[in-house]
Amino acid sequence: MNMSYQIGDMQFSLTADKIHPVTGGMVISGANVTLQLPFQPKRYYRHGWQSWSPTGWIDVDRPFAPLHPAIMRPGQVDPLYALDEKPNGSWLGAVEAPDGDVILLGALGLESHVALDDQTLHGWYEQGSGEWFVANDPEQIVFAQYATLLGERLGEKRASTAASGLHSTPPRVWCSWYSLYTAISEERLLRILNDLGPFDGAPWPDRQDRQGLPFDVFQIDDGWQKGIGDWEANEKFPSGMDSLAARIHATHRTAGLWLAPLLIVPSSGIYRQQPDWLLHDEKGKLVSAGFNWGEPLYALDTTHPAGLEWLAALMKKVRAWGYDYIKLDFLYAGALPGVRHNGMSREAAYRHGLKVIRETLGEAYFLTCGAPILPSLGLCDGMRLGPDVAAYWDSNRDSRLLNNLAAPGVQNSLRTTLHRLWLRPLVHVDPDVVYFRARENNLSPEQKQILQYLVEITGFKATSDLPAWLTPEERAALADFLKAKPPVKQTGRYTFEIGGRRVDFSSAMPLPQPLDSLEKIHSSLLCWLANMPRVLKVFDRFSRWMLARSLRES
Numbered sequence: 089m090n091m092s093y094q095i096g097d098m099q100f101s102l103t104a105d106k107i108h109p110v111t112g113g114m115v116i117s118g119a120n121v122t123l124q125l126p127f128q129p130k131r132y133y134r135h136g137w138q139s140w141s142p143t144g145w146i147d148v149d150r151p152f153a154p155l156h157p158a159i160m161r162p163g164q165v166d167p168l169y170a171l172d173e174k175p176n177g178s179w180l181g182a183v184e185a186p187d188g189d190v191i192l193l194g195a196l197g198l199e200s201h202v203a204l205d206d207q208t209l210h211g212w213y214e215q216g217s218g219e220w221f222v223a224n225d226p227e228q229i230v231f232a233q234y235a236t237l238l239g240e241r242l243g244e245k246r247a248s249t250a251a252s253g254l255h256s257t258p259p260r261v262w263c264s265w266y267s268l269y270t271a272i273s274e275e276r277l278l279r280i281l282n283d284l285g286p287f288d289g290a291p292w293p294d295r296q297d298r299q300g301l302p303f304d305v306f307q308i309d310d311g312w313q314k315g316i317g318d319w320e321a322n323e324k325f326p327s328g329m330d331s332l333a334a335r336i337h338a339t340h341r342t343a344g345l346w347l348a349p350l351l352i353v354p355s356s357g358i359y360r361q362q363p364d365w366l367l368h369d370e371k372g373k374l375v376s377a378g379f380n381w382g383e384p385l386y387a388l389d390t391t392h393p394a395g396l397e398w399l400a401a402l403m404k405k406v407r408a409w410g411y412d413y414i415k416l417d418f419l420y421a422g423a424l425p426g427v428r429h430n431g432m433s434r435e436a437a438y439r440h441g442l443k444v445i446r447e448t449l450g451e452a453y454f455l456t457c458g459a460p461i462l463p464s465l466g467l468c469d470g471m472r473l474g475p476d477v478a479a480y481w482d483s484n485r486d487s488r489l490l491n492n493l494a495a496p497g498v499q500n501s502l503r504t505t506l507h508r509l510w511l512r513p514l515v516h517v518d519p520d521v522v523y524f525r526a527r528e529n530n531l532s533p534e535q536k537q538i539l540q541y542l543v544e545i546t547g548f549k550a551t552s553d554l555p556a557w558l559t560p561e562e563r564a565a566l567a568d569f570l571k572a573k574p575p576v577k578q579t580g581r582y583t584f585e586i587g588g589r590r591v592d593f594s595s596a597m598p599l600p601q602p603l604d605s606l607e608k609i610h611s612s613l614l615c616w617l618a619n620m621p622r623v624l625k626v627f628d629r630f631s632r633w634m635l636a637r638s639l640r641e642s
């Protein structure tokens with residue numbers, strides 16, 4: 089059907105199978121839909137596939153060059169579109185109209201994509217057909233209405249069901265990653281637990297601390313396990329993970345644990361013993377899920393019955409150890425393009441796996457990370473919506489020379505999370521940790537502050553600061569921050585009123601400037617080097633060694 093339509097106060101030409109008006113716009117259906125704009129758009133809202141994928145408003149006439157190194161792409165963006173420089177994005181896309189309103193084309197189903205071609209917004213489903221929402225209104229209204237429709241179809245965050253109240257309010261989490269990285273041990277974590285101080289046993293969120301730092305959750309991140317796929321305590325955790333959970337419970341805190349259950353690496357037992365559980369392509373080759381920990385990453389086929397049973401048993405096991413807050417990471421692996429055991433399409437297969445996880449986790453708080461956004465909605469309690477922060481603003485070498493907007497750093501993280509705040513009604517938004525420490529930190533006080541402001545907006549308050557690294561003033565400021573619940577009002581795309589203060593995030597939003605010719609030479613050398621598994625492996629060893637050394641000294 090090709091028709092001319094009035095949406096808001098503008099006339100569009102639309103191609104779709106079915107069209108019906110809804111509050112704030114219209115829902116159209118079709119495998120392929122187009123929306124002809126009556127003007128030449130200058131800015132496009134690009135939505136990244138998974139937690140870490142670059143998201144935000146971009147200039148239409150500036151090509152969005154592929155990020156580097158290529159070997160990392162499957163772990164950072166949707167590999168199907170990694171080389172597409174035209175404005176495009178996962179599930180939805182939007183443009184600014186000349187009057188300042190925003191025109192959105194947003195899928196209401198999975199495996200869908202939007203691109204802008206000159207004056208045409210084009211949306212398609214990878215398989216079959218589905219619905220789309222089309223609207224033309226002020227930005228916040230358009231995105232709020234889209235979120236409502238997504239919630240009706242995919243589900244919203246859970247109301248509090250657990251006695252602990254664990255799901256109603258975003259949690260306050262001490263997470264081990266952004267200070268100790270993989271250099272964690274039972275001994276170190278117990279010391280930190282002790283240093284956090286006493287806490288009362290009142291149900292979350294009514295807890296008031298007794299001098300201690302009021303964290304609801306003590307979350308153990310990467311570094312406890314024997315290997316990726318080998319989810320047992322390693323030699324640094326001699327008493328076992330169940331004993332550590334009990335020690336955490338003794339401080340009246342919820343015990344949290346990190347796992348990456350959909351990743352399989354060559355050094356794991358599963359890789360050798362269950363090769364048929366792995367995701368393959370049409371040619372029978374393993375599908376790459378990127379590269380990390382000095383190894384190539386592969387994916388579990390979540391439609392393989394035995395693989396799925398293993399996954400469920402793993403979730404049961406960590407629950408039985410006493411962990412009630414589960415951070416599952418690198419989840420995109422389950423939704424990569426490939427040929428699956430039962431022929432299911434990729435995001436449906438992922439959601440199938442996630443449902444099993446959700447059911448097995450029962451009442452536990454489920455945080456998804458590195459997760460494809462729409463296919464995770466309704467099945468998790470919290471979701472990371474940006475790349476990792478780090479104790480620096482941006483790293484010239486990583487994010488600019490490699491043109492990598494998914495690389496760790498506060499600027500990349502702020503930019504992507506801020507552009508996804510419209511998802512707040514559907515899920516607790518994890519913007520990653522804040523920093524209060526001056527020690528082991530290159531962030532300026534202003535940079536730390538702006539990150540704290542973002543966290544005040546989402547309410548999901550986490551840090552990795554070691555109590556021993558904090559001055560008494562920093563510790564007091566962190567405690568106040570954890571207790572505060574300031575009223576938040578959005579006043580513009582990048583402006584908010586937080587507890588009566590006007591906060592403007594605009595200065596953190598710009599994309600890096602294009603490289604000059606000397607930088608281009610540096611960049612090609614770096615891209616070439618960073619794409620070699622052997623170099624990455626040496627780099628991984630070196631960074632672990634550096635970390636161990638700096639922690640010994642501190």
Ligand code: 9PG
Nearest residue numbers: 160163265309310346379380417457476
């Ligand atoms: C643990 C970390 C933390 C962190 C997660 C995730 O592309 N990469 O190689 C890549 C590595 C690590 C990473 C993201 C991307 O961080 O976001 O909070 O849990 O894993 O390894």
